[in-house]
Structures are given as C-alpha cells and as structure tokens.
Amino acid sequence: MAKTDEEINKILNNNLEEKQKIADKIALLAKDGDVIGVGSGSTSFLAIQAIAKRMKEENLKIKAIPTSKELGMVCNYLGIPTETLLTAKPDWCFDGADEVTPEKWIVKGRGAAMFREKLNIANAKKTY
Numbered sequence: 001m002a003k004t005d006e007e008i009n010k011i012l013n014n015n016l017e018e019k020q021k022i023a024d025k026i027a028l029l030a031k032d033g034d035v036i037g038v039g040s041g042s043t044s045f046l047a048i049q050a051i052a053k054r055m056k057e058e059n060l061k062i063k064a065i066p067t068s069k070e071l072g073m074v075c076n077y078l079g080i081p082t083e084t085l086l087t088a089k090p091d092w093c094f095d096g097a098d099e100v101t102p103e104k105w106i107v108k109g110r111g112a113a114m115f116r117e118k119l120n121i122a123n124a125k126k127t128y
Contacts, residue, residue, distance in 0.1 A: 019096070023047035026094050026128060032060045035088045037120030038075070039095025040068035040113035047094060052078035065090050067116035085119055093124040 022043055027050030030036065036051070038044055048064065048071060055062055056079075063081045065088060066072040075082050095117050099107040121127050 037090035037093025043096030068113040
C-alpha cells in the first residue's frame with residue numbers, strides 16, 4: 001500500500017534528526033590534514049556540510065575524495081578541495097545506508113556510486 005505524503009514527510013523528518021546526529025559525529029572525527037573518502041547520499045551530504053563548518057571555524061585543511069558527482073559539486077561549493085583515488089588515498093572514509101534490516105543486511109539507495117564507495121573503503125585505513 002502506498003504511503004501518503006504526510007506519512008512520507010513524517011518518516012523523512014524523523015530520519016533527518018538521526019542522520020544529522022550521525023553527520024555531526026562523523027564531522028568530529030576530521031583532523032587537520034585528513035584526506036577523507038566521502039560516500040554518497042543524504043547522510044554523507046549532511047556530514048560534509050558539518051565537516052565544512054568545522055573547517056571554517058577551526059581553520060582545518062581537509063581534502064575529500066567524493067564518490068558521486070553530486071557530492072563533488074557540494075564539496076566544491078563548500079570550499080572543500082577534492083582529490084581522486086588516482087591522486088590521493090583516504091586516511092578514512094564514511095558512507096551511509098538507507099536501512100539496516102533486522103538480519104543486519106544493508107539496504108543502499110540508488111547504487112550509482114556504489115563502486116566508487118567500495119574503492120574508497122578498500123583504500124582507506126579506517127571506515128565509518
């Protein structure tokens with residue numbers, strides 16, 4: 001049965017608070033000089049905004065390796081220099097999931113950036 005717009009907005013708004021909490025925790029991990037692999041999706045979008053805020057407030061020099069064109073454009077807009085896996089290796093990376101089932105299966109979104117996300121994970125020293 002299809003959900004109503006009201007039901008969908010309620011889910012998104014509830015989920016947004018949880019995603020923002022995660023994004024803020026991810027941003028606290030960033031250190032001066034880090035090269036960070038950035039996943040795609042809404043949680044990554046919030047996290048990169050929180051990282052950019054810290055960069056400005058604390059004068060941190062951080063570079064990102066985005067896994068999607070959208071997040072690359074966001075990094076550019078926020079003033080975060082970007083690299084690729086051909087030019088840098090991530091010190092650490094982060095990515096989100098749309099859902100984790102009770103059986104611990106991760107449900108990913110559109111999947112277009114999944115290959116790049118896997119490459120970031122494989123090359124990072126640590127993954128969140």
